[in-house]
Amino acid sequence: MLGCIAAVAGANPAHNDHVITRDICVIGGGAAGTYAAVRLGDMNQSVIVIEHKDRLGGNTQTFTDPITGAKADIGVQVWHVLDIVKNFFSRFNVPLTTTQTTASSVEFIDFTNGAKLKGYPGNQGNLTVALQAYAAQLAKYPFLDAGFDLPDPVPTDLLMPFGDFVAKYNLSAAMTVLPDFAAGLGTLTKYPTLYFMKVAGLTILQSIQTGFYTTAHHDNSEIYQNAQAALLAADSLLLNSHIVATERGNNGGPVKLVVSTPSGHRVIQAKKIIFAIPPTLENLHNFDIDSEERHLFEQFSTTGYYTGLLRNSGVPANAGTITDRGLHTTFHVPKLPNIFSTYASAILGLQQVFYGSDTVLPIDQVKHSIITTMQQIFPNATATVPPVFAVFSSHSPFVFMVPSSAIKAGFYRKLSNLQGHRHMFYAGAAFQTQDSSLIWQFIEGLLPHVVA
Ligand SMILES: Cc1cc2nc3c(=O)[nH]c(=O)nc-3n(C[C@H](O)[C@H](O)[C@H](O)COP(=O)(O)OP(=O)(O)OC[C@H]3O[C@@H](n4cnc5c(N)ncnc54)[C@H](O)[C@@H]3O)c2cc1C
Known part of the structure; x- marks a missing residue:
């Protein structure tokens, strides 16, 4: 042989x-x-x-600015505060620090047209109560922590489209934050609840409260x-x-x-x-x-997930995190394919952009969509050059379902x-x-x- x-x-x-x-x-x-x-x-x-x-x-993936040497992480940002993480980093002498992920300033707009969501998220109900209700649902399925070792029969709630699940358990207020922890999952309301619960499980809920690890350097x-x-x-x-x-x-x-x-x-x-x-x-x-x-x-089938750093993005320097929420979509989930969030990266002048899709798309199509959307939503009258990618990365295929x-x-x-x-x-x-x-x-x- x-x-x-x-x-x-x-x-x-x-x-x-x-x-x-x-x-x-x-x-x-x-x-x-x-x-x-x-x-x-x-x-x-x-x-x-x-x-x-x-x-x-x-x-x-970490981008290094060729001029200043400054670094920005454009892929994985954080890890859970778990011994397994601490031990892995410590054996390779990489110091960790703890961070809170709740952004201090978040603005919600519909990236299909730039419209702001008035009164959002306060008008969606009590977030704390909704997150507790979601956590109570997650606690019913402890097997979700480890792979896909599902019982037979698989509980019907895990099979229903996640949008139906949110409606059934009145979780709409939780949908003001949870989509941001399920980035890359595509139009999350239409897929089986199982996948959302796998991505945004109890460990994520706990980390939202206690913070995550990131690297001190x-x-x-x-x-x-x-x-x-x-x-x-x-x-x-x-x-x-x-x-x-x-x-x-x-x-x-x-x-x-x-x-x-x-x-x-x-x-x-x-x-x-x-x-x-x-x-x-x-x-x-x-x-x-x-x-x-x-x-x-x-x-x-697989979703698409893309990231990049843009020069000349047009986003005002003092803007915080700008997150996509559909004006007219169910539970205001982003209408994809589109940018679903953007914020100033760790490198001065470079705006980080995250883009999601229900299917894997050609890279040129995604790049073009990002540039034209940014130009439409953040027109920059003073810039002499259009937005341009300092770095672009496809992480596709991303979620397998x-x-x-x-x-x-x-x-x-x-x-x-x-x-x-x-x-x-x-x-x-x-x-x-x-x-x-x-x-x-x-x-x-x-x-x-x-x-x-
Ligand atoms: C933008 C972004 C942000 C994220 N943020 C976080 C975060 O903050 N925290 C977190 O925990 N997770 C985060 N994730 C998810 C995390 O990246 C994944 O869970 C993790 O990377 C999956 O690891 P993996 O080894 O399965 O796949 P990958 O990390 O994709 O690794 C697969 C490897 O296989 C290689 N490869 C592919 N095809 C071949 C081939 N044919 N032959 C040989 N090698 C091949 C690739 O080059 C790659 O090195 C993020 C993901 C993205 C895209």
């Missing part, structure tokens, strides 16, 4: 330098893959991480840079690399993977794989997935059963939620099964 896959690789298996033997091969070096690789090392497992970019961190990528250095030093990381082919087999014996690296193709022999990249059919294309796996992964009919029919039970199937385990947001801290908790539960 090795001879066969080595032929794909163009590598001669007689040459040992072409064959990398490890206990575990981790695909992807974002929040999930990096954490899994580091913790597997603690468990005396040898590891190799395959990351297609030139850096670890995934959605954790205001450089959220530092943790990944330090992890990258440690993994490279341990010969446990291939950057700018991707999988070309796999042979996972059905029974015992090592898994074989062919990896394209900057120095040519390499063959990896490992006992297990941890798949920690978005599970799109495109990303799974070079894996020898079977019909059972394909049948599940092809059911996912299936329809309520599929959830009801046991989609997530079947997905959970894939853990370990043909030597492959799955980590990452699609298997937990878009929350780095909670992904790390999920991985702590997963790794004992991986190394068993």
